[in-house]
Amino acid sequence: MLSYALDLPSAQFERPRSDIGPIVVVDDCALTGSRFRRFLQKYPDREVIFTPLYAHPELCEAIERDEPQVTACVNVRDLHDYASERFGNNHSEWQARWHERHPDSRYWIGRTEHLCFPWGETDTVTWNPKEERVEQGLSVVPPEHRLKTRPGADSSQRESSASVQVQPSPTGPIRPSPPVLFGQVGNHTIVANPEADVCIELGGTAAAMWHALVEHGTIGDTMGALRQAYSVGETTLRADLVDFAKQLAVHDLLHVPDGSFA
Known part of the structure; x- marks a missing residue:
């Protein structure tokens, strides 16, 4: 010690x-x-x-x-x-x-x-x-x-360590597929489905759309959250968001029940 x-x-x-x-x-x-x-x-x-x-x-x-x-x-x-x-x-x-x-x-x-x-x-x-x-x-x-890895500890004794991130619980019908894991790495969000052998890196607006979809679970609520952060028309935002969700669903990263885009 x-x-x-x-x-x-x-x-x-x-x-x-x-x-x-x-x-x-x-x-x-x-x-x-x-x-x-x-x-x-x-x-x-x-x-x-x-x-x-x-x-x-x-x-x-x-x-x-x-x-x-x-x-x-x-x-x-x-x-x-x-x-x-x-x-x-x-x-x-x-x-x-x-x-x-x-x-x-x-x-x-x-x-x-x-x-x-x-x-x-x-x-x-x-x-x-x-x-x-x-x-x-x-x-x-x-x-x-930990004394061993605290900030400012001698570099010869410091260990590399990744942060622990907790997966949030889904709140709506649109949600990550059951095997999916995701987390923040630097300025990007990594989303992976180990069962489907799929892993993607999201940045900028794509990462923002992912986190908003996970948090709100519906297209309507997600649009409301994104419009507060981005100056974009409702028609354009809906089209981009629906297209983004469809691509993720095709790759087994997002579960989108029938009728969720209505």
Whole structure:
């Protein structure tokens, strides 16, 4: 926490190591043990005591069982494993797939609650079945609320992070198609339907029409909102708006029920 708060390398706050006695490794959490395994490779001949603040009991048991040099793995708080509840009868198959992807790095495979600390949040990974690869999971806490990524933090410690945007609930008959996701990226709006393999970028008036349609849900109400922002005739605005909505509907980005253009 001091290194993040003062923008100094964390190594400056480590006490000189001694060859006498065991190494006591303290960490905020241990989810799979892969980071701890990498640490052990640096000190193969030392006795080690591992004390994560948060960990699943089975992970601690696995570390003590698999690593003779670890005399104890003691956590302060137990994490709960939600994997069996989520995957049910497919739990064993799910674990086996992750073992195949990480055969030598993880002591234990589960799915625990997401952890956030003042200095940062835990890294998560997810499997992309379409690309058949492991990808970094999304962050939950905005960068400005984490010491690690707050504005003005030292660039060597800063992480890149995307903002979290919430999809608004539709209010009218004209609405985004069920699989559609959209969000603001810079000055543009990205609209995508992953099931239809369609993704478009909207800017200027096109982005304004999209957000107005999503917010109001009808051609009439959308026209009323847009006429307050743009100086354009009613006939021209209606024609442009209807044509825009039809194009989006053709590409499965917008759901337009029959009669919605009347």
